[in-house]
Amino acid sequence: MIQTFFNLDIMMAAWPIVLSGLKNTILLSLIVVPLGLLGGLILALLASIKHPLVRWPLMAWVDFFRAFPPLVLLILLFAGLPFAGLELGGFACVAIAFFLNTGSYYGEIFRAGIESVPNGQVEAARSTGLSRLQAMRYVVLPQAVRNVLPDLLSNTLEVVKLTSLGSVVAVPELLYEARQAQSITYNPTPIVMAAVIYFLILWPLVRLLSRLENRALAGRR
Amino acid sequence: MTQKHIVEARGIHKHFGALHVLKGVDLKVDERELVFVIGPSGSGKSTLLRCLNRLEEPSSGSVVVDGIDMLSPKTDINHARQRIGMVFQSFNLYPHMTALGNVTLALRKVAGKSRAEADALARAALDRVGLADRADHTPGQLSGGQQQRVAIARSIALEPRVMLFDEPTSALDPELVGSVLEVMRGLRESGMTMIVVSHEMGFARNAADRVVFMDDGLIVEQGPPASIFENPAHERTRAFIGQIQRH
Numbered sequence: 001m002i003q004t005f006f007n008l009d010i011m012m013a014a015w016p017i018v019l020s021g022l023k024n025t026i027l028l029s030l031i032v033v034p035l036g037l038l039g040g041l042i043l044a045l046l047a048s049i050k051h052p053l054v055r056w057p058l059m060a061w062v063d064f065f066r067a068f069p070p071l072v073l074l075i076l077l078f079a080g081l082p083f084a085g086l087e088l089g090g091f092a093c094v095a096i097a098f099f100l101n102t103g104s105y106y107g108e109i110f111r112a113g114i115e116s117v118p119n120g121q122v123e124a125a126r127s128t129g130l131s132r133l134q135a136m137r138y139v140v141l142p143q144a145v146r147n148v149l150p151d152l153l154s155n156t157l158e159v160v161k162l163t164s165l166g167s168v169v170a171v172p173e174l175l176y177e178a179r180q181a182q183s184i185t186y187n188p189t190p191i192v193m194a195a196v197i198y199f200l201i202l203w204p205l206v207r208l209l210s211r212l213e214n215r216a217l218a219g220r221r
Numbered sequence: 222m223t224q225k226h227i228v229e230a231r232g233i234h235k236h237f238g239a240l241h242v243l244k245g246v247d248l249k250v251d252e253r254e255l256v257f258v259i260g261p262s263g264s265g266k267s268t269l270l271r272c273l274n275r276l277e278e279p280s281s282g283s284v285v286v287d288g289i290d291m292l293s294p295k296t297d298i299n300h301a302r303q304r305i306g307m308v309f310q311s312f313n314l315y316p317h318m319t320a321l322g323n324v325t326l327a328l329r330k331v332a333g334k335s336r337a338e339a340d341a342l343a344r345a346a347l348d349r350v351g352l353a354d355r356a357d358h359t360p361g362q363l364s365g366g367q368q369q370r371v372a373i374a375r376s377i378a379l380e381p382r383v384m385l386f387d388e389p390t391s392a393l394d395p396e397l398v399g400s401v402l403e404v405m406r407g408l409r410e411s412g413m414t415m416i417v418v419s420h421e422m423g424f425a426r427n428a429a430d431r432v433v434f435m436d437d438g439l440i441v442e443q444g445p446p447a448s449i450f451e452n453p454a455h456e457r458t459r460a461f462i463g464q465i466q467r468h
């Protein structure tokens with residue numbers, strides 16, 4: 001049993017491969033999370049323009065990409081776009097798919113945060129001469145982000161987990177490299193290593209999330 | 222050049238959908254005058270104040286403040302609003318900033334002051350409202366009366382020509398009302414032009430130059446406090462004054 005799943009020799013041998021996978025997972029997360037946050041922020045700012053010409057297309061966009069399974073979206077981009085003469089490579093496809101998918105989720109979170117800030121805040125800011133954009137930036141957004149911090153963090157956790165989808169389009173991230181190592185060594189130990197590493201990087205985030213959620217609950221009481 | 226009226230609103234109408242809230246209001250305010258606006262709930266007092274700094278867009282009419290046509294598309298409204306301070310019933314302090322931060326924000330971002338300049342001006346404004354020692358407190362650490370005084374400091378730091386107060390003491394516990402009224406009295410003595418919507422009749426009696434009674438979107442009558450309170454010309458005014466004095 002231990003020889004099969006926790007084989008030390010295989011761990012040593014697979015370590016360099018798994019490590020390079022880990023590096024890519026971290027790199028991918030560092031690209032995909034800010035990209036999703038940026039997309040979400042843009043969507044939420046657009047949503048604060050209450051004009052019907054902005055509102056309806058925006059709602060359709062957000063609904064569409066939230067309903068679209070990210071794996072299907074990814075494969076569609078990776079396998080479909082070449083037929084349109086556009087070959088982007090796995091990494092770019094992951095970045096685009098995440099921008100569209102997680103951006104829509106982040107967007108809804110930001111939007112809820114912005115709407116949680118009382119209108120009187122904007123009125124006070126505008127009455128002192130701040131522009132609409134300045135009021136958003138200095139008064140509304142800081143409060144909005146604080147109000148939805150647990151949701152933002154929880155979505156970020158999901159995004160980091162979802163980077164493993166990159167393995168499907170041959171992005172050499174942690175899961176992909178672990179599977180490579182597995183097929184070379186004919187042993188599942190590298191997959192176990194990947195699982196443990198995922199847990200070790202995500203667990204602190206989960207703890208932090210619990211603390212934030214508890215604090216939010218206490219604040220509401 | 223001497224300006225007769227610092228605020229001159231003419232023929233203000235305001236509709237909210239089918240609701241006709243202001244039905245042709247004219248209001249002229251002299252420099253250094255303190256005008257008190259009273260009237261039943263829903264008569265349009267807040268809406269009138271908000272039309273003066275264009276937080277609410279009047280449906281028609283004109284508003285000129287300190288020589289600036291507030292409704293002209295050519296007017297830089299953000300610049301113009303620096304001249305018109307506004308104090309709200311619910312304070313509306315920024316909860317994520319200290320008292321000092323609340324006051325410096327517009328000084329820095331609108332008036333373009335450096336951080337050091339803004340800090341000095343903000344501290345002076347906080348000192349004027351008696352809160353120099355609370356500069357580093359957040360709104361959550363201040364009493365309602367203190368919060369409202371910080372809100373006043375936030376406005377006066379921009380050196381407005383006119384201050385609008387919309388029921389500044391209505392959300393306060395009775396024992397905290399006095400401190401806010403005292404700051405307002407000090408402002409008046411320094412020569413600030415003020416338009417005040419409030420139910421503080423005692424304050425109106427001894428501080429206001431003029432009392433304006435509104436009902437149903439119109440100014441029904443106006444005059445010196447003594448004549449409006451003691452000797453109103455209209456039945457509706459008499460009924461309203463009788464009602465609030467019974468409380």
Ligand SMILES: Nc1ncnc2c1ncn2[C@@H]1O[C@H](COP(=O)(O)OP(=O)(O)OP(=O)(O)O)[C@@H](O)[C@H]1O
Nearest residue numbers: 237238240242260261262263264265266267268269
């Ligand atoms: N943004 C808005 N949308 C729709 N109706 C509004 C809006 N703001 C005010 N009203 C309506 O306009 C009318 C006048 O409101 P306003 O707040 O000016 O009255 P007020 O005299 O200040 O009353 P109060 O003493 O209760 O503060 C009310 O019927 C109110 O419901």
Ligand SMILES: [Mg+2]
Nearest residue numbers: 266267268387
């Ligand atoms: Mg009102």
